[in-house]
Amino acid sequence: MVEHVAPAKILLGFGPRLSRRERQVLLLLRHGLTNKEVAASLGLRVKTVDTYRTNLYRKLEVHNVAQLINASQRLNKFAIETE
Numbered sequence: 648m649v650e651h652v653a654p655a656k657i658l659l660g661f662g663p664r665l666s667r668r669e670r671q672v673l674l675l676l677r678h679g680l681t682n683k684e685v686a687a688s689l690g691l692r693v694k695t696v697d698t699y700r701t702n703l704y705r706k707l708e709v710h711n712v713a714q715l716i717n718a719s720q721r722l723n724k725f726a727i728e729t730e
Contacts, residue, residue, distance in 0.1 A: 663706040665722075672699040676712065677719045 665673065668689075675685045682696045689696070704710065707718040 665703070665706065669699055669703055669706075672696060673703055673715070673719050673722075676700065676703075677716050 671689060672685055675688055680688065682693050682700065685691070686693045686696045700715075703715060707715060709715050709718055
């Protein structure tokens with residue numbers, strides 16, 4: 648069953664280009680941290696993390712954190728955890 652059309656692009660290797668900080672935020676969100684916890688971990692303001700999260704939603708074409716995490720799992724081949 649196809650959940651959303653956009654992640655198919657990711658599976659085919661045409662995923663969006665994420666900045667280093669976006670990958671860091673995505674990784675921490677994926678591990679279940681809240682925006683406040685991500686902010687504390689990275690030394691950022693909560694509003695800044697919220698902006699990164701919004702940008703991730705737009706770039707990955709998702710609408711909620713569950714879809715974001717699902718899309719991030721598909722991005723593993725793009726080495727989110729490195730760089």
